[in-house]
Amino acid sequence: MASASSNSPTAIQLDAVGKSFGAIKAVSPLTLRIAQGERVALLGPSGSGKTTLLAMIAGTTAPTTGAIALRGKPLAGMRPGRDLAALVGMVHQQFDLVPHLSALNNVLAGRLGQWSAAAAMLSLLWPRDKDRGIAALERVGVAQRAYVRAGRLSGGEQQRVAIARLLLQDPAIILADEPIASLDPTRAEEIIALLAATAQETGKTLVASIHAVSLARRHFTRIAGMRNGAVQFDLPAHQVTNDLLDALYALPGLRDEAQSA
Amino acid sequence: MNHAAPAAPAPRAALLPRLSFLRLSLLAAIVLCCASWVYILNVDSNQSHSFFSAETWRRGVSFLKDLAGAGSTATPAFAQASAWRETGRLAYQTLAMAVLGIGIAALVALATFIFGARTLMTGELAPYGASAWRALYIAARAFFTLTRSVPELVWAMIAVFIFSPGILPGAIALGIHNAGILGKLSSEVVEGLDPRPMRALRSSGAGRFQVLLYGVLPEALPRFTTYLLYRWEVIIRTTIVVGFVAAGGLGQEFRLAMSHFHYTTLSLILIWYLILVAAVDIAAVLLRRLAR
Numbered sequence: 001m002a003s004a005s006s007n008s009p010t011a012i013q014l015d016a017v018g019k020s021f022g023a024i025k026a027v028s029p030l031t032l033r034i035a036q037g038e039r040v041a042l043l044g045p046s047g048s049g050k051t052t053l054l055a056m057i058a059g060t061t062a063p064t065t066g067a068i069a070l071r072g073k074p075l076a077g078m079r080p081g082r083d084l085a086a087l088v089g090m091v092h093q094q095f096d097l098v099p100h101l102s103a104l105n106n107v108l109a110g111r112l113g114q115w116s117a118a119a120a121m122l123s124l125l126w127p128r129d130k131d132r133g134i135a136a137l138e139r140v141g142v143a144q145r146a147y148v149r150a151g152r153l154s155g156g157e158q159q160r161v162a163i164a165r166l167l168l169q170d171p172a173i174i175l176a177d178e179p180i181a182s183l184d185p186t187r188a189e190e191i192i193a194l195l196a197a198t199a200q201e202t203g204k205t206l207v208a209s210i211h212a213v214s215l216a217r218r219h220f221t222r223i224a225g226m227r228n229g230a231v232q233f234d235l236p237a238h239q240v241t242n243d244l245l246d247a248l249y250a251l252p253g254l255r256d257e258a259q260s261a
Numbered sequence: 262m263n264h265a266a267p268a269a270p271a272p273r274a275a276l277l278p279r280l281s282f283l284r285l286s287l288l289a290a291i292v293l294c295c296a297s298w299v300y301i302l303n304v305d306s307n308q309s310h311s312f313f314s315a316e317t318w319r320r321g322v323s324f325l326k327d328l329a330g331a332g333s334t335a336t337p338a339f340a341q342a343s344a345w346r347e348t349g350r351l352a353y354q355t356l357a358m359a360v361l362g363i364g365i366a367a368l369v370a371l372a373t374f375i376f377g378a379r380t381l382m383t384g385e386l387a388p389y390g391a392s393a394w395r396a397l398y399i400a401a402r403a404f405f406t407l408t409r410s411v412p413e414l415v416w417a418m419i420a421v422f423i424f425s426p427g428i429l430p431g432a433i434a435l436g437i438h439n440a441g442i443l444g445k446l447s448s449e450v451v452e453g454l455d456p457r458p459m460r461a462l463r464s465s466g467a468g469r470f471q472v473l474l475y476g477v478l479p480e481a482l483p484r485f486t487t488y489l490l491y492r493w494e495v496i497i498r499t500t501i502v503v504g505f506v507a508a509g510g511l512g513q514e515f516r517l518a519m520s521h522f523h524y525t526t527l528s529l530i531l532i533w534y535l536i537l538v539a540a541v542d543i544a545a546v547l548l549r550r551l552a553r
Contacts, residue, residue: 085466113466
């Protein structure tokens with residue numbers, strides 16, 4: 001588990017964290033430390049436990065065993081809300097946005113934790129903190145679409161708006177669960193580059209599950225390979241060899257997945 | 262030739278489910294159709310006699326003539342300016358009853374439909390310790406079932422007992438019945454919403470009420486508006502039914518005219534209904550376009 005930034009403060013600490021759904025073991029107990037500012041790519045075949053791992057770090061799925069701490073605070077018992085949202089934010093493959101709300105209102109929803117109910121209601125009619133919302137949309141390159149309904153945006157634009165919402169939510173840790181799975185290769189690289197640059201500029205920690213090996217090498221500092229719910233390797237990005245990747249995606253893993261599906 | 266043998270059982274397996282429903286329905290329809298005609302022509306000959314008799318035909322033609330004012334020397338109602346003015350006033354009252362009725366229905370449904378959505382009351386998005394909310398869900402669903410299973414006509418009879426006859430009891434009757442329909446439909450819209458944007462809002466720090474504001478209402482209200490306008494179209498037609506029990510408007514006048522054999526007044530009222538229904542249809546189309 002060597003990592004270049006082992007002297008930075010710890011952002012994510014997993015201690016023997018495992019998750020089972022009934023008899024099916026999604027994640028075998030694993031211990032992992034991710035330092036503040038690291039950009040970690042999770043690679044591995046579908047069904048290898050990446051999504052479950054991310055959901056546990058996000059606090060939306062409780063681990064069956066072990067304990068998770070984010071920036072030293074234990075995650076167990078933390079309810080969704082302002083405190084959790086300040087620690088960790090998540091981008092999914094898609095469907096993060098409310099289709100009938102404008103892109104701007106979707107972005108401003110990242111501020112809801114700071115707003116009263118009345119302020120939130122009024123903001124639907126007269127957007128509050130509008131300048132910050134527009135600035136975030138400018139940062140992700142879709143400011144000209146601010147007043148378009150999210151449902152009418154393209155897949156790439158929706159991901160940009162979702163990232164802009166994260167900018168306003170301003171969590172210390174950004175998680176991304178296959179954020180580019182529904183995008184074409186050019187859009188995919190743009191979105192990953194945007195996520196990586198956002199994390200780098202603001203010193204945030206980024207953990208993303210992706211399937212694109214080349215993108216993982218280009219934009220992340222560290223790569224963890226998962227298979228059958230276990231971490232196969234966890235190395236600085238430049239030390240990950242093709243042999244390791246071939247072993248990670250080798251057919252037996254796929255066959256196991258087909259059986260469990 | 263080798264692959265022919267294993268392929269043989271496949272078509273039979275593929276055809277069986279279709280035969281069991283579609284073809285059986287068609288067969289049943291044909292059998293029922295033939296049997297009905299045999300019954301009408303042979304067994305129930307009295308009924309068929311009166312249905313196809315010259316007497317029926319004569320009565321029908323005479324009634325249509327009466328409606329057109331041909332059977333009487335008096336000026337038909339639809340040719341009198343005063344009758345138009347009088348029924349016009351009733352048409353306005355009828356429209357008012359429909360607007361008031363849909364308004365009551367909308368307010369009641371808007372105040373309750375969230376509580377009727379199971380996904381919000383008992384699912385992962387429900388508040389912790391949700392048994393009180395579950396009770397609210399059951400209460401809301403029971404309310405929708407009760408209000409919409411009692412027909413408007415019955416609500417109108419009850420309302421006329423309590424209030425004096427007029428458009429108010431009519432509007433209340435239409436409002437109560439349609440509140441149940443709108444509430445149920447809207448609750449089901451909420452239950453069918455994609456939970457992922459709501460979860461995303463929740464995890465980006467929104468409170469439960471804020472998730473309602475940002476994740477549920479923007480998605481549910483356009484559909485609610487569509488249902489509302491559709492029920493308004495239905496209500497304008499149903500005013501004639503509640504009017505029959507003295508709940509005011511053109512319906513009440515229709516029943517009076519019928520019992521006094523004022524046939525041309527009936528025609529006039531029907532003309533007004535055509536105008537009202539067409540006007541409401543057009544207004545609903547325009548409002549729907551505006552809401553989109």
